Amino acid sequence: MASASQLSAVREVTTITGLSEARATALLTQFNWSLSRAINGYYSGEFRDIRNASNSTSKGSAARKVNTSAIEAIFDNYAEGDAIGVDGTIRYIQDLGLQLEDAAVLALAMVLKSPEMGRFDRREFIDCWQDLTIDSLADMQQQAAAYQKALTSTNPSSDDLALFKSVYQFTFKYNLAPGQRVLPLETAVDYWRLLLGPLAGDHLTAWLDFMTQVYQKSVSKDTWNMFFEFVLYLRQDPLMTEYDPTGAWPSVIDDFVERMKTTDAANTSQ
Known part of the structure; x- marks a missing residue:
């Protein structure tokens, strides 16, 4: 029987992606019930065909070891204490190769669980990048570029549209x-x-x-x-x-x- 936290994760995945509960469960199972990694996998195409993954487990999909200290060092380069403020956010976004008005900035705010515009908190920043198995600025730049490409396509794929919809809905409440x-x-x-x-x-x-x-x-x-x-x-x-x-x-x-x-x-x- 699924735990309360797993049921909550299934509901969140279905809300964000529009998947059925069965497919959301298969997706989360494939990514060992890491919510942020599962959502990123759904959008980036780094997952197996979850329509045929009814018995998926974490076997064979284990992520490489992530250097958490490297993520924390990146955070500290922009942060004041346990939060990246407005000035640090501007520098971070620019170092990712983005303009402040790029749509990908909103995708990053959503994925990294920014509590308000111009702020990233330490725990969420580290946990989310760790779940995405990304621990270098170069890989963060690549991820940001992928978001920007998906959100500016004139002929988006179904996965691009899923990301688009979740970022669009996030933008309202943000x-x-x-x-x-x-x-x-x-x-x-x-x-x-x-x-x-x-x-x-x-x-x-x-x-x-x-x-x-x-x-x-x-x-x-x-x-x-x-x-x-x-x-x-x-x-x-x-x-x-x-x-x-x-x-x-x-x-x-x-x-x-x-x-x-x-x-x-x-x-x-x-």
Whole structure:
């Protein structure tokens, strides 16, 4: 029987990746129930076909020995005490070969369990890199580059989209102020531009115009999450001919679609 901690890990994997409980259990079993390593393995493709891994064990998948002291030395190079603050975070991100506005920065914040923007805590930093069997700055750079490539692809794989979705959903809560339940529209617009440009294309420009000129309200978690699903839908039906207004879409998306169709009809009749 699975322990309470294992059941919790299964729930977290299913939430992040969208896997079924059976597949999430197989994935976690393959990575010896290390949550961060399993999630990274799912996104990076470093795992066996978990659909056929019903009896996976840690045998044959044991990670190489990780130099924890090396990870700690990297942390200490940027930290003040037991946390990397804003200045250290800026230096660390730059040393990873990233720009502060890169989408991969959000992926790292998610994977390393950053409690707030511009901060990494010692225990989580060391544990997460150790679970990912990464103990050098060069390997961290490679991992960061892999995240950036996945999050900026115009033709992402299913694994890239799984990472994309989890980073996108993480971004909402990561940017909430204490006690806040909705994102200021200006913040939402900035992160939509950052994250969804490659996926949404011209539709994003139309959406941002609608939100800033017509909607003009803060963004709820439901609207934030469902807009990602809407972007995926648009990749299959860019003209929105099959859009169902009686579906489970938020009303703001219904209004956006109606406006787009009205505008298109008016342009066609001219």
